[in-house]
Every structure is written in structure tokens, then in C-alpha cells.
Amino acid sequence: MIRRLALRIASLAIVSIIAIVSANPEQAWADVPYVTYYKDNYNQQYRIQTAYMPAAALGRELFIDDPDNPGQPKHSPLNQPQDLFIDANDDMYIADTGNNRIVHLDAAGRLLRVLEAEDKPLNRPQGVYVHDNGDIYIADTGNNRVLRLNKDGELLKTFVRPESKLIPESFKFDPVKLVVDKRGFLYIATLGGYQGLLQLDPEGEFQGFFGANKTSASFIDSVKRLLYTREMYEREISKLPGSITSVDKDGDGFVYTVTKEVSAGQLKKLNIAGLDQLAGKGEFADTMSDGRYGEFIRQPGVYESEAPQLNDLTVDKDGNITVIDTRLNVVSQYDGNGNLLFFWGGAAGDTTTKLGLVKMPTAIASDSSNQLYILDSENNVVQKYALSEFGKLVHEANGLTQDGRYEESEPLWEEVYRQNAYYAPAVLGLAKAAYKRGDYEEARRLFGDAGWARGYSDSFWQNRLLWFQNNFGFFMNIIIGLLAAGIILRLAARRFGWRLRPRRGEGGRRRSRELGKQLAHALHIARHPLDGFYGIRHEGKGGPAAATIVLALALAAYGFMRARTNFVFNPSVVTEPGIGNALIQFTVIWLGFVVANYLTSSLSQGEGRFRDVYAASAYAMLPFVAVGVPLTVLSGALTLNEASIYYFLQYGLYGWAALLLFWQIQGVQNFSVGEAAKNVLLTVLTLFVIAILIFIAFSLTSELAGFIYSIYQEVAIR
Structure with missing residues (x-):
């Protein structure tokens, strides 16, 4: 009796589990082989619920008729596929590059047909696109052409390198990816085509280059451009913008591109005029955005030195943009305004074949249900991912917000x-x-x-x-x-007859102490800087004690500015709440300036002593107290509509402090304007030299300490 009851309870439990799993299929995918992350506006990464679940691996078992044995199936797997496109019927078209063919699969991954060229065989095709009218476009890379086929696979037109004086002679027509708009205009990404997408009309006539990237110039390049002659600069290696890697389009006519060889702006959403609609990176553009796309997964204790390399993208029916990274193996998804939604992936390992893990992602596409398909060129398979309940909820809520x-x-x-x-x-x-x-x-x-x-x-x-x-x-x-x-x-x-003001001299004058006079001299410097700094050296109106008090007040004011400025104008208030590093940096830079200025002034026949340079440089920090503190308090009452007022006062603060430092050199050292300007340049150069020497000294000291410790360990062991 007890045994029968136990069996019934066990059976009921099994049936309940099956029912729960059937009603909630996500529960069956609880063991996902990757972790999903989110990175907030303060660049903090944290784990979140899985947004996309691995659903299936498609295209692994492909069989065609054996030409040597008619009527017999022959296994013909994918070979280094490079592109994937999903049409309105959720059929898949794969550019099977290694096999020189286009493979057409249905939504379940079953082979429907193999497309080949009628005139001559395809040669390593790397791109495929299906127009709304059913026409199929193939980027036949090895043959330097683009083919247009009808829905039955019959050749309609061949696009080759167009003839135009606007196309450079060095331009090579090696098409790798393409899209076609409603007018039939082609947007072709070419191998190494830094000029942008090649735009052709339906007849193959050149219409222009579209969506080119900008050339990035470093500080060194700017210096070279300023100092080099034209002949010297022309001998430098020319810097070219990154070439577009892949392209996609949405139902509203926006063209999307990704680029590998750039550090920012890797993802673009281009309107008909070629203007990027994601230039500010979405909602957070007004604070901490750097315009970078493609996320990387930070690991504890691991420094990420490699930049993301975006290879392909897809835009789903809701306008969400998903990009894949071939270097870091990370999938990142953004909404239509460029705001990050989630990212996942990471290294798949050398021997793993788990469902959902991709070794070499080369292409990505989405179907009518916003499911994702990632083409793995190493495993020669298409990985399918379905939205989880959390992912669906986020998409629905975010779509309403975007509308x-x-x-x-x-x-x-x-x-x-x-x-x-x-x-x-x-x-x-x-x-x-x-x-x-x-x-x-x-x-x-x-x-x-x-x-x-x-x-x-x-x-x-x-x-x-x-x-x-x-x-x-x-x-x-x-x-x-x-x-x-x-x-x-x-x-x-x-x-x-009341007297509201006391008579002059009434009550007598109190005798001021020397320290009080020196502190009051800071106000005189604010009104008459040259005369005030001259008085420090030649009239003894300033002293180290008063200067130290002024410097301490300036340091406290700077710390107050860093800690209490409204985050609207100072996002580091949230990301770096501590002010210890900022105060140390302020002190080190100021002290380094004092030492460097004294050394250069001594070599330039300056009249100031070290105590005079120290005192005058401390008094020059008065703007941080006079302007910095009120400005910080005022920032709590200002909005971005009054940002011009805040930044005007902030720039005025630093400009005033810089002018006081310049005038202190002129007044304390008794220099002319030209001599003071020369001394400033020498002071900055000396400051850099001191910083380099300190860095070298610390490096050598640490190496020496390590060497001595290793000798000690060796002696102790023996």
C-alpha cells in the first residue's frame, strides 16, 4: 500500500515537472553556456538575466544529390561560410564561401536549394542579400562582381566596377557585403574601401560613396602638421579612415554600417543624406559617452588590451541593433537610439561544441520573431537564439519608450x-x-x-x-x-540725527599682526597682481606661513569642487566619489611647478628666491577659493539650460589662475612679458623632465628591491 502510494506521488511529480517545463520553456534552458551582462552609464558591468536562449544548431546536416551517383544523397556541409541573410519568409540564405555557392535553407534549417551562377562559377562569395521583390544579390568577391538573380535563381544582371572619374584609380572592386533599398540602389561594402559604401543605381551607374568614416588624427599628427613642411609631411605614411566591414538596412530606409579599424563610431545609422544618427550614442550622450560600440567582458584581475572588432550586424523588426565581435567573441545589442540593452558571449574554447557557443562568428541575422541567428564559420553551423521572457519584456517596454x-x-x-x-x-x-x-x-x-x-x-x-x-x-x-x-x-x-556710519578713526585702529597682513595681501594681489607679486619679493609682503594657509584653503576648495559639483556638470562625482587621488594630483602638480619654475628662473637670472616662488605660487591659487567654492554651490541650482554660465565661470577660474601664475613669474623674477612667456615654456618642459626622472627612479627602485629580495630568497633557501 505504501509502495503504491509512493509510486503515485513520484509519477505525479514527474508529470508536474513536465507540465512546468512545457509551459515555461525557458526553464529547460536554465543551463546557458554563457553569461549575459549590462554596462551602465558609469561603466560598471554586472550580470543580468539571460536575454537570449540557445534554441538550435542549424545547417550542420546538408545533403545534395551525388553527381557521381545520381539519386543518391551526398553529405555536403558548409565550408567557411561568411554571410547570412533571412528573408521575409524566415528562409535563410548562406554565402558558403569555401564551397563557392549560396545555400538556401528553410526556417527549420532544411536544405531547399543551392544557388550557383549560370555564366561562370562563383568564386569565394562573401555576401548575399534578398530584396523585398525576391531578387537575390550575391557579392561574388573572387570574381570582382555583384550578381542579381530572380527568385528562381536566373541571372538578371551583373554589376562590375563602374566607370567614373570620381572613383580613384587605386580603388579595387572586391564586394564583400551589400544591401539594396526600395529604389533598387545598391550599397556595397568593398574590401579595403576606405571611401565608404559604393552606391550604384539599378543599372550599375556610379552614384557616389556613402557613409565614409573620418580619418582619426592623434596629438602627434597635429604637432607634425604644425611643424613639418609640406614636403616632409607628404613623406609621412598617409592615414586612411577605416573601411566599412558590413552593412544592413531597416524598414524605414536607414542604412547601418560597422567598421573594424576605428576606435570610436564603429557602428553608424545613416539617413538618406549619409549623416550618422547615432553620433551621440543615445540617451547618455550628454554625460559620459565616448561614442564607442562593441562591448567586452571584464574579468577580475584581467586587463583587456584588445579593442573590439565588429564584423557584422543585424537590425530586427523593432529597430534593435545587434553586432558581433570576431576578436572577443561578444554579441552586443543596442536599441534604435544606440543605448546598450545587453551583451553576452566570450571565449568558446578550442574543443567545445556546446549549443549556443560560437567559435568564429562571421555573420548575424534576425527573423520576423526577432530571433537571432549567428553564423559560425569554424564550426560551419548556424546557431539560433530565442528571446527569453526577460528579453521579451525589455524589448516590449523599450519599444514603447522609444515610441x-x-x-x-x-x-x-x-x-x-x-x-x-x-x-x-x-x-x-x-x-x-x-x-x-x-x-x-x-x-x-x-x-x-x-x-x-x-x-x-x-x-x-x-x-x-x-x-x-x-x-x-x-x-x-x-x-x-x-x-x-x-x-x-x-x-x-x-x-x-542718528549716525548710521561711525566717524573715521572712531574706536581707533587695531594693530594687525604680521600674519594677518600677509593674508590680507592675497586680496591686494587679486586687485593688483603685478604690484602684489613684486611686493612679495622686494617688500616682504608675503610669507611662507600665510602662503601655506592660502594653499591649504585652495586645496580644500578644489576638493570641495570635485566632491560637491552637481553630477550634471561633473559625472566623476558618481564614478570617483573619493577625492584623495585628486588632491594628491593637485599637490604634486603644483609642487612640481614650483620646483621647475625656481630652477628655470635661477638659470634665467631671475631675482626670486625659492620662498618667494613658493609664496607667490600659493597666492596664485586664490581663484579656487574665490570662484571655485561659490561656483560649486551654484552648480546645485543650475540646469543644463544654464550650462554656458557654469562653464564661463569655470573657464574663468582656470584662466585667472593661469594668469596669476604668469604674473607671479613676471613680478617675482622681475621679468618682461617676453621673458616670462619663455620662462613658462621652460618651466613646463622642466616639469615633464622631472616627471620622467621620477618615473625612472621608481622603476629602478622597484627592480632593485625585487633583485635584492630574490637574492635574499636564494640565500635563505640554501
């Missing part, structure tokens, strides 16, 4: 936030919903948590406006009352 339907997206974002409170897009979506319904204080808090300065600024502006409107009458009454009290007091003083 401006913030209130509809709010319950979805609340569910995402419930599942992962650290997922920044959810916080940002809730912030936009709060702003839309007029809860500006909640929106300000959420925008601050998400790190979006523009939203934080707009919410604060609304709160400030409401506060001003509610309190305007109160403050006007206070101002009117103060004015009335002042008038009444002045009339009463005239009527009764």
Missing part, C-alpha cells in the same frame, strides 16, 4: 525593475514615465540613479519653476519689506 508611450511602458518597466533593480534602462524608463505624468521630483531622483544628466536637469528645472511660482509672492514681500525698512530707517536717522 514616446511612456505611461504604457511604466508597468512593464516596473516588472523589469522588480526582476533586476540594477538594470539602468528600467530605471530610465520609469523616470520618463514619472516625468510624463508630472511627478518631477520622482523623475529627478530616478534620472539621477540612471545617470542621465539631461533628464535630471529637465526635472530639476521643472521643480525649480514650481518652487519659484509657489514662493514668488513670499520673497517679493520680504524684498519690499526690507526696502521699506531701509527707507524708514534712513528717514528716522535724518529726523533724530
